[in-house]
Amino acid sequence: MPKYKPVDPQESPRFSGIKTFMRLPHVQDLDGVDFAIIGVPCDAGASFRTGQRSGPEAIRNVSALLRHHNPILDVSIFEYCSGIDYGDLPVVPGYIEDCYDKIAESLFPIIDAGVFPILLGGDHSITLPELRALAKKHGPIALVQFDAHTDTAEGYFGRPHNHGTPFRRAAEENLLLVDHSIQVGMRGSIFSKDALNNARDLGFEVVTAGEIREIGASKLTQRIHKRVGDTKVFVTFDVDFVDPAYAPGTGTPEVGGFTSGEAINLVRGLDGLNLVGCDVVEVLPDYDPGQITSLLASNVAYEFISLLALQKKCIIEKA
Amino acid sequence: MPKYKPVDPQESPRFSGIKTFMRLPHVQDLDGVDFAIIGVPCDAGASFRTGQRSGPEAIRNVSALLRHHNPILDVSIFEYCSGIDYGDLPVVPGYIEDCYDKIAESLFPIIDAGVFPILLGGDHSITLPELRALAKKHGPIALVQFDAHTDTAEGYFGRPHNHGTPFRRAAEENLLLVDHSIQVGMRGSIFSKDALNNARDLGFEVVTAGEIREIGASKLTQRIHKRVGDTKVFVTFDVDFVDPAYAPGTGTPEVGGFTSGEAINLVRGLDGLNLVGCDVVEVLPDYDPGQITSLLASNVAYEFISLLALQKKCIIEKA
Amino acid sequence: MPKYKPVDPQESPRFSGIKTFMRLPHVQDLDGVDFAIIGVPCDAGASFRTGQRSGPEAIRNVSALLRHHNPILDVSIFEYCSGIDYGDLPVVPGYIEDCYDKIAESLFPIIDAGVFPILLGGDHSITLPELRALAKKHGPIALVQFDAHTDTAEGYFGRPHNHGTPFRRAAEENLLLVDHSIQVGMRGSIFSKDALNNARDLGFEVVTAGEIREIGASKLTQRIHKRVGDTKVFVTFDVDFVDPAYAPGTGTPEVGGFTSGEAINLVRGLDGLNLVGCDVVEVLPDYDPGQITSLLASNVAYEFISLLALQKKCIIEKA
Amino acid sequence: MPKYKPVDPQESPRFSGIKTFMRLPHVQDLDGVDFAIIGVPCDAGASFRTGQRSGPEAIRNVSALLRHHNPILDVSIFEYCSGIDYGDLPVVPGYIEDCYDKIAESLFPIIDAGVFPILLGGDHSITLPELRALAKKHGPIALVQFDAHTDTAEGYFGRPHNHGTPFRRAAEENLLLVDHSIQVGMRGSIFSKDALNNARDLGFEVVTAGEIREIGASKLTQRIHKRVGDTKVFVTFDVDFVDPAYAPGTGTPEVGGFTSGEAINLVRGLDGLNLVGCDVVEVLPDYDPGQITSLLASNVAYEFISLLALQKKCIIEKA
């Protein structure tokens, strides 16, 4: 029996109660915890629309719809995992570098305790301090990035940090095994002809949306597995990977994206990777009146949890 | 010439006039009527979001966009059918069992008069009293259910009725020919490993969204026809069959669903079944700011009407 | 030092963290607790618009704006009180009488432990089971009701319970000292000429909005104090007391109401009454796009807490 | 007993049924009818925001909240009046002069049958054809106009008709007894120094919002009664008379307006005038997410009906 699991849906309706992810207990004691949902309400890096600070709240609100058993991956999560909603990490509006420091500092003890972190953004800039905390524990790790953009710009307005730069910085800071890292889903207009090459020059493998359409989902999954191998890997999912019809509530949407079904299937295809954490970012509730973006993001987080449960299930079944 | 048909769109713009379905006359006299649009503004069964009581109003408002000729099924509806908007059936907020009694009682005379009922929900719990009224007339009938969920739970919070239980109750009450009944489109997380098996144990054929993706639309259509045969059949369409991108305005959305085009095509594929009624349920206007869910539901109802008209056309052409 | 108080706003921004009322700890241990915020996400009694089940969530979300010191009542709340967010009471959608039983049963232990309850609705029907729980502890008590309607109808659709009947039922069940009870703010069209007299016949003092405009706020405050005297009293605040401009998000709004400033001042005027509990009801977030209704409701709850703190301050200062 | 009255609210909840005004029967037979609610879904005259074509629908939807007895005017409407919802008058989008012709032509038979018309706009341009129809029956009549603007501009973009010109045109066409006509509530910035004088030069009495604030409501009521005397009079109520806080959903809002309570009281003050018709215009639902503007407009129409009922009550009581 897991130490922590959601409130029983037969005990009270899923719309009731304090809004934690999946109605998990909100505790910060890490003992007996397999995974922690962690909000990062930071939008200091948002270069176009802002308000991603409300992303964690919106994802939590709708996550009550998620149920214990994942029929596609065929795993009942809480038979194998104990999970909590840790709450939010501290941030400092208007001071992105302070945000980075606070995020990394407060995340590290969770990682260090061996708890699997699933982070809810927040704009994409937050992945940099997450990677700093992870690298402090694990050393450089691989990255799988689902995104419409590479987020490897040189800088903006004379400054090094916003949500368009985290993966250049991560590469420069040696937080990543770029040789094992892969960015998938890039599309849309770009600032200059060589914008995608910039990411490739840093060492990332970049698979554009057009290429994915050509090769198909299962080939893409193979490429991801081949690239990552059995290195430790962090998965970052920017909801703009998905088409604005499926994810209107985001900061820099691009038309011509993937469906929610395609996206979820690709996440499921990560089964077998050596995951050390993941995040889902760029949910912007003010542009999501029907809450479908939050719903999608909560499902992405759910699949991450399911992957972890599956991993634990395999270990148990092998034993 | 049909006794009742919509207001002429050349006489006044489609945005004008009292909001009945397709601007049909609102009458309750059943003489000379082939089909009746009937609202069921009930949300007493909603276990997560509520407000489905406004579904009929929202569907009616946008239904003025529908025109007389269905080019895919190639039928001009009002050459073959006379139709009315009957208005809404009475309900008792807060007392789901009273709602059930009132719905069944007030629906029966319409069915008994030989009028084809097309019901607009309301949450999915309303299909149970509809089936009670239909079975009183026809005896047990077959069911075709488009839905993300089987809605065959045992009960909730110690009570037998809400929108997650109608088809278990219908089976138990012998309202259905379960051997001829089929549920299609199931997807999303489930409460426990055997949730889908519960429906199968009751006798339903269950085709998940995953299976549909594999076999394709035309195979699914064949399976439905094979399952139902020429028994009398009721069709229930829960808008959460469709992806939240296409139907955000619903109570318990699930990502990874079908497109509106796929859904409409599947409804058209029911041509030839011996339909005795149908409903479209779970439209929740408060989460549908662009009105696309209502638009879709009005189109589903429109295809139902078209199927009826086609049936009458065939009879006439054969004669 | 209070055992429980809000998260420090210098430690993390007020937009961050799990959404409890005022960012109070969410605990259900009643030891060392002076007041408890308690959600009642019930809308089984809603006769027009529904969705009040989301009221507690909406009020909590915006309540982070509230700060520790009330400058008008001149009291720093957490110098005198320890408070928690208890979470929500269980409800059963579609079964109003089950809701009543669960609400009363689960509320009683809190009251019995001597904790001051501040309940967040939910539609107004919830006040009946609240009064049942309170009367079980205290015997019949007085009522001060801020509302556009008396909510003393005989019944609806052949049934005794919805949000238009709780105070008739409460009077009939002898939960109230009607001779010490007062309803203020009634306005708008009514079902029949004697609708207000019905409440008066039950023994309530009824002060219409028109009368309040004539006599003014301070006279009204005097009348309330005179009516209640020093009996134990419950205060119920329906947000439709306030004009729709100030509280659009409610189920049965009436034009021509009071401003938020007038309402808050009247609540402050209750200082000195022997309060045993209070609620704020009928917040309907789906009609509150700017969140001003939730903001107002959170301020009403804040003034209730302040009155309690003031009472404790007086006791301490006298000692 | 009146021939036509609303559906009984004990028979079905007020949210149910086809959306007519107050749930009155939708009939076009004028026999036995005292008043008719008539929609005019025209926005061809809108010079800034448009979409007033949806005004009648929005007002009808929320009007179900209105109940039979008006406690301030102390009259039970359907004891004295029989009323219908006539539906909408035909319009021709893009051709304002065609709209005018169709509105006047289709309105005249209703007026000619002695039915009291209460028209729901639509933008304010519709009052011109209404006055044409009324003048054809009654000859020139007086006008009481509640509005932030005089709507007496010379023309726009080289054309004589839009919602800024109807009362200049009405004066020029001798539809009005300008000596008995009064415009009240003008405020906000104006195109040129003499904009208000233009209305006065046409013969209207103009009372600005500033003057009303100075003299007070009862003095204003006296001025209106004095100005109109016992001539036949039409009342036109533009919702921008009211402050945007109370009526955001309108085409050309002006800050610093009246409250809904003040407005309703002024309408009640018209008791005793010899009314021959009235309208409420400029409801723009797309800017009214909480529906408070529609609610206000439905209440204005309700007070108009109440004034008519009161008139009939007086006649009966005198007899």
Next chain:
Amino acid sequence: MPKYKPVDPQESPRFSGIKTFMRLPHVQDLDGVDFAIIGVPCDAGASFRTGQRSGPEAIRNVSALLRHHNPILDVSIFEYCSGIDYGDLPVVPGYIEDCYDKIAESLFPIIDAGVFPILLGGDHSITLPELRALAKKHGPIALVQFDAHTDTAEGYFGRPHNHGTPFRRAAEENLLLVDHSIQVGMRGSIFSKDALNNARDLGFEVVTAGEIREIGASKLTQRIHKRVGDTKVFVTFDVDFVDPAYAPGTGTPEVGGFTSGEAINLVRGLDGLNLVGCDVVEVLPDYDPGQITSLLASNVAYEFISLLALQKKCIIEKA
């Protein structure tokens, strides 16, 4: 170096500044200009929902997201083109024929100056005066129309002009080379069996959505190229070509449409045609709360610009 290009995104964030298309300079001097973005804020032709006058504003607001390089067409726009935002053409609300005159008159000088016009609607009626201006310069031209409807109705309500008639009128006025014109994407219910034949009788090639699904995108592209040949051609893109999930903000949506990705690809497939202008119409912001329709429309315009740039690039590279 182009004379006019967007503000540098490194100089100020893309959310800042006056909202012109792509943050291009707003000038009306046509010297040194290759293309002009031109708003046509006209909704006088809207037969169902209205408000398309706000389309240009909405498209401009979100167009700041567009970047200089189109990676699919592989062209950096401002290496080859100088572009401006010309602002809006004058219109006369309520007088569609005046609108037509003003649009044609004010557009002609831009065309006459050799500037490539990219027009932002407005409802679809505006394409008629655009074609008048173009034909005055070029004589009759070919048309490629992406749309769910043919817009070739005979008339409405006794009048020749609204957004359902422009292409019948254009054919009648000999503005088009109908033998080289093609309408693609038609779907949804129609007024009568021969509605599509009407367009064919006028000489248009009509390819329904169903046919496109059958033949696929590349075959459709071939058919367009074959039909148009090397005649001068105008492209008109009605956003209802796309499914309501991808473009909810439009006047007469039809379910079962194309995705944004499919649409954009089809526009790219026009490369090589002899374009003399294009428009994107029927954006209705009031039904587009997540701004995805505006985003799509801005991308359609962006592809039009890219096609022009590509054409200029080819000329340069050949030279």
Next chain:
Amino acid sequence: MPKYKPVDPQESPRFSGIKTFMRLPHVQDLDGVDFAIIGVPCDAGASFRTGQRSGPEAIRNVSALLRHHNPILDVSIFEYCSGIDYGDLPVVPGYIEDCYDKIAESLFPIIDAGVFPILLGGDHSITLPELRALAKKHGPIALVQFDAHTDTAEGYFGRPHNHGTPFRRAAEENLLLVDHSIQVGMRGSIFSKDALNNARDLGFEVVTAGEIREIGASKLTQRIHKRVGDTKVFVTFDVDFVDPAYAPGTGTPEVGGFTSGEAINLVRGLDGLNLVGCDVVEVLPDYDPGQITSLLASNVAYEFISLLALQKKCIIEKA
């Protein structure tokens, strides 16, 4: 004749054209300019809700409703003033101190050229760099602040700058003549008992909302004039001065505020002060679905312009 004035409303409807303030020309040449509207799209200082970067856009969009003549102040603006919309000042999201530097640097040349600046926020933090630029030109100046909060906190999260601290910093940096400065309208809960005293300790005169209610508008106006005398003065208007019913779209709303009419009248009461600039801040469009907050803010800016015009009129008339 002024060099720059708005587009003529008879030439094109006010809804058309590029969205500058009042449809003024967007130029950055300062020659012949009396006043400049300047956007400051900064929300780096927002401690609760964010998105104030869209404030300038929203205010501009609705400002087209403003007309040339102010009838209360009796001045036709463009008879006395030439005005432009300068566009927005540059900002750096995520780096509040960089924002401050860029704002001050880019504002100074405008002030230095003798142009009267009217700034549109943005959150309230922007007033600090504005005051830096002004003080560089004028030396320390007086401040009149309309606001619910004093914004004189010590700091947040270990940092000196956000929208709760600008006036403490301004006092510390000697940008203000605090002895001539006054803050009016403070209300709502506060962090600690001495929060208001903190402002007073810095030397500001503080008049709470409660005090204003007691003394009335004209006494307040006298106090402001007495306090400021004839020193140079900057006026800052935070829209949360106004009640959330009138200004829902803001970052930290407080119930119980002033009406729009009261606020506008107080601004008009500043006539006679020696104004050197002003701003209106904290408009947050995402919470302003009916646009009434933007409308109010545009009217506040309009009154500022009118005060300037009045000043110039007086000079001319005296001459």
